[in-house]
Amino acid sequence: MANHERNIWEKIADQLRSKSLWMLHYCTGCGAIELPPSMTSRFDMERFGMGPMATPRQADILFITGYLSAKTLRRVIYTYEQMPEPKYVIGFGSCTLNGGIYYDSYATINRLDYYIPVDLYIAGCMPRPEALLEAFNELMKMIRKGEANGWKQYKENYDWYKNNQIRSLGEVLVHDEFHE
Amino acid sequence: MMTIIRVAAVLLTGFFVGLTLEGVSRKIIARIQRRYGPPWYQNFIDVFKALSKNGITHGWIFDFGILMALGGVIATLAFVPLGDLVAFPGLDNLFIIVYLFAVGALGMAMGMVGSGNPNSSIGVARALTQMLGYEIPYMISVSAVMYYYKTASVSELMLSQQDSWTLLKMPLGGIVAFISLLGMLGKKPFDTPIAPAEIASGPMVELSAKYMGLLMLMHTFSIFVEIGLFVDIFLGISNYWTFLIKFTVIWILATLISSVLPRFRIEQVVKFYWKVPLGLAFLQALFVLLGWVF
């Protein structure tokens, strides 16, 4: 990934972005339970300027906790494409890394970054809120340095990602509510 | 020329003080919940971050609605006297301010519904219904004040309170106006239109990036208009600095109240406003007609 030089405005913008990360959490697995403690009084995510958002349009981070089945992966891709750029993805837990305990299931996918670019993984089953906050800080550093470029990769290698997505999910032939 | 400088001063005050106080209120809520909370300048970062992103738009009405919203609210704010800083002396009629404010609201509603998402339509329908709730008691209590002082100009209403504050002269009206103010600000328990967990933040559901940033600015300015009117009408004569102090106090009070309350359903909002505050407002109007003013 060629790291092109950022101009001054982009640098300022990245500074701002790193200090105000709005998060859309896509919680299908057990990882969702780690979010409330990191939002509320004990760990207080808001002191970094982070907060949960209601829709992908407003969000900066797509936060994916736990395993993704083929059915939910569609929704994730759909949601990811609706987010405005720049956008970042955090994969939470081993499930997004290598399938976790569901690695041999017929219905789940094993590696998330075949399908959408993941900027940061948090390993563990489960990662604790401390790990979560560590990851957020790491992401902020990456954004400030201009290294969190997953959204650019997705644009550049769009065909590759699309091929992977189609290979795994299959081409949609019947267009109705039940097949896509 | 002086007018331009004064308008600029009003708008800049609205921008800086408004955004700062929003950050402060987040900090206060955090402290109530025993959290550390974001820094006071968090909302500046949020606005500029939102403005710097590459958003999506649903066509010209979406863009135009947001411009109309921000433009309408900026125009409204210019007519609000901030203590002794009055941009248009003599023209700051209360009815004008209240109805010019509706331009912004209409623009926002139109743009958001123009996005084509039903969640935003529901949010807007709720916001308008809530408006029907809070506007009536508010206008009656304020009308009682206007009837008493025989003027509708906000700065004259402020200057008429030499002997004591209107809040002390007409306590019922003041309470009603404050309750209505909570509804105007969309603070809990009256945040039904925005209900994030229920209708995906209502009108803002399709707002991204720049559009979100402009709407946040609009929200800041409208907070300034709403509380500014309350301070001018009810809280005695103030110059620019005392105005800001009173403003801060009211804003923090509203924040404190809202942070410990749950949310009303929309018909409960209307029922509540048309029972308690409207009754009190009529009582106040009756007192004013009978001359029972302290």
Next chain:
Amino acid sequence: MIPISYLVLVFLFGSVVSYLITKANRIVGAIFNFLLTFYALFVLWNLEIGHTEKLFSILEGVENTFKVSSLGKYFSIISLIVISLVSFFIIEWIRKKPSRPAAFNAFVLIMSAGIIGVFFSNDLLTLYIFWEIAVLGSFLIVPMGKEDSKKAAVIYVVTSAIGSYMYLFATFSIYNKYGILEFDQVSRFLLNEPSNLFKWFIILFIASAGIAKSGIFPLHTWLRITHGNAPDAFSAILSGQLVKMGSYVLAISLSVFPSTKLLASFYSGVPLLNYILIWLGNISIIIGTFMAIRQNDMKQLIAYSSVANGGYILVGLGVMNSIGYAGGLFHVFNHAIAAAMIFLSFAAVVYRTGTTKIDEMGGLIWKMPWTFVTYLVGIISLAGIPPTSGFISKWMIFNALLTKGMFVTLTITFIGSVGSFLYVFRPLAGVFLGQLKKKHYEVKEVSPVMLIPMLVLTLLTLFIGVYPKPVLDFIVSIENSLGIKPIEYSGTIIKTSLGQWDTLTVFTMFAVGFIIALVLYIIFPRGKKVELTDQYTGGEYLFNYDLYHYATGFYRFLERLYDKHPSFEKLYGMLVSFFKSMGEIINELFYKVSPSGYVFWISIVILILFWVRW
């Protein structure tokens, strides 16, 4: 310049000509109509106030004359602006609709003749005659609309008859007592009248014609049915013009017969009679607003809003001080223009889509942007938001009520005002915004012929909103002629005892605010244009975006609060069915076809004869 009586005659003969032309070619007939009404507007604009013409004499001692008063001129110019622009609209519209174009064109001209006569009548009888001509013309047009419209026409004419017969009764009572009918003389006689009861009777009965016509409670029910079912373009004339005839009669009954001088003050300078009328206006505002919020048919929705706005006009006129009366008159102008705009944009929508149900449409802004702009400016004016003209009149009415200390009426006008935001938004969101329906993908914008009158009205309401002097000049001359203290204004600044405001500054500031927003909008990164179907759906895939549109039961949560409201429409329905059943009883008893019935009645009659020993 031709005299008014000739103008009326030209219209009456023109209706025959128009009938024949339209039989040959619809469009030429419509153009003829437009030219004639536009010419009439030109003639009326140049009329001098005080100009008098003798017509005929029916009753002994009463000369029936036309006299140009400022009040009549004001109303007639508003009417002719609306009628001539709607006639322009009809040039294109008549190609598809209505069912009988020739009769339609002829009746429009007959109605216009009646309207011109009404506004320039100098006595009660002439007014009545032309009033009935106008009602006749419009009554015959109404059945050319939808299926229900025959019934609608009957309801319209019956309601109108209730009002006009009460009016006629008052007229003949005056003639019986004084032997005169001219407005000036009647008001002079009334001032010397000792009996309060008679004054009450006269004013109330004359006002009842206006109450029936402008859809004030308790005679408001015809507006929904008639406006909703009349031919689409004609609804604009009905709501924009014919209803204003009622306001004219109300203005006459309250101000030409100076109610404040005739009757003792009841509450801060307002007589009890006016107060009762104000309360009728209040009830109309409440009914109109809350019923409009419930409607799913867009034409019926705006019809109910006409009820509410008629209430506003009555409240303004009823207060009878300088600012309130001016507000009422200004509101006549605003509502006429706004209602015409709204109904014309609806007519354009119906012309293209063929439905009036709000939840059967959606997203039409992408297909009909100019129609949308017309509707938008129309509702901004109707809801009374600056910088359109609608706000000025509302502001005046609020000021008048506030200076009088009428808090309950003030509350109700606020409810009407905020409620109007609610109901005007319903068609905006349901018809023009939101998801475009699949069946409307091929819909096109209407042709320029239809757009021009709509946009002229749009510009007119914006212009008067920024520079209200032309209308205010008229109002001042009316108030001068009626002996009310005229309102004060200089340039674009309007003054009352409660303060002043400058329309131009407000408009400039709005423009400045918009430019600031635009600059911010331009310097930050441009947004990517996405399809209307690219929506946040909670991650779900949708295939029928027709369903992803919130229009059915838009305010259901609010409507639920007053679902069990008492309905006058039902009450009148019960009355109708009561009379029907009474008629059936009589039918049963007296007109029985069977021989036994006749034998029964003959025997009864013979018995009675024996009993009275005749």
